[in-house]
Amino acid sequence: MSAPAFARLPHPNPTAEDVRAAAIADPAFGRVFTDHMVSIRYSEGKGWHDAQVMPRGPLLLDPATAVLHYAQEIFEGLKAYRLDDGSMALFRVEANAARFNASARRMAMAELPEELFVAAVREIVAADADWFPQVQGGALYLRPFMYASEVFLGVKPASEYHFLVIASPVGNYFKSGAPAVSLWVSEDYTRAAPGGTGAAKCGGNYAASLIAQQEAIAKGHDQVVFLDAAEHRWIEELGGMNMFFVFEDGSIVTPPLAGTILPGITRDAIITLARDAGLTVREERYAIDQWQADAQSGRLTESFACGTAAVVTPVGKVTRGDASFTIGAGGPGQVTGMLKDKLVDIQRGRAADPHGWVTRL
């Protein structure tokens, strides 16, 4: 089946220029949206059809739409960057397309041809290029997602799906703009169990993580860090970011992808860039007790979290129960800063792109 061409339906009444300029001056994460969206429908037998770039607007859902009951939904998150020369680029969009289908398979959903995913992302950026924020660290955050649109209450994989892409101008992810975040170790809740959906980017994982995130905020912390479900001992990841640990000898550890951790594209890029820089990176389990002991002894010098939304974020403080420990001097470390700069320089077209990660638009 050949990929459908996109019908382009420009917004009849786009946001006025002054309103848009104010909206994108310093947007909070995920609050401001552009004028358009991409929509593609799937149904069994017919395949993917009705590809459109259309005015962004509410969806009309029958109350028996499957996703509202059984949460058959997946998403992706990536950014379009403005390069220093004014052109725009995507970072590793093919990896997002591939991961989207890996998530689709786990959730028993229809797969979207990867070239159609990439074409949809290109369409929304072309339609809403005017929405690019001018702020430092700004980007157009893109949110492709797909939900089970069949109207049916029986429990089975749906026979109809709706794929959409929306776009949101973003500045810095963390409101505080703090140089380092503090983490709360969740001992009561886990994010993912072996055999579960931890490696799929599905809304359900987030739904299950919110109570732990709420607890972290209530305890005065920025983010929650999850431990493994079986032993409550091994560090897994944050609600939406992967973790890295930097040691005194310059080596780096990150938890291995064993089915319960989301395979972050930023994670993969950081591993590659660290190895390019001559650092040793081990993908191996790291225990919470060891983290505390190593931070206190000075064997561990830095820790950071990473993901598309927040890029690379240093961890300053960790609390587990009544005990807190500080990482390094509590602020951004040298290796963290070096790796972040390397990544951002490639994303922004300031450095060579030896791995072919950047797609210029």
Ligand SMILES: *Cc1c(COP(=O)(O)O)cnc(C)c1O
């Ligand atoms: C999306 C996500 C990440 C980060 O993935 P990137 O591809 O680097 O943005 C990490 N953990 C979870 C749970 C996620 O959903």
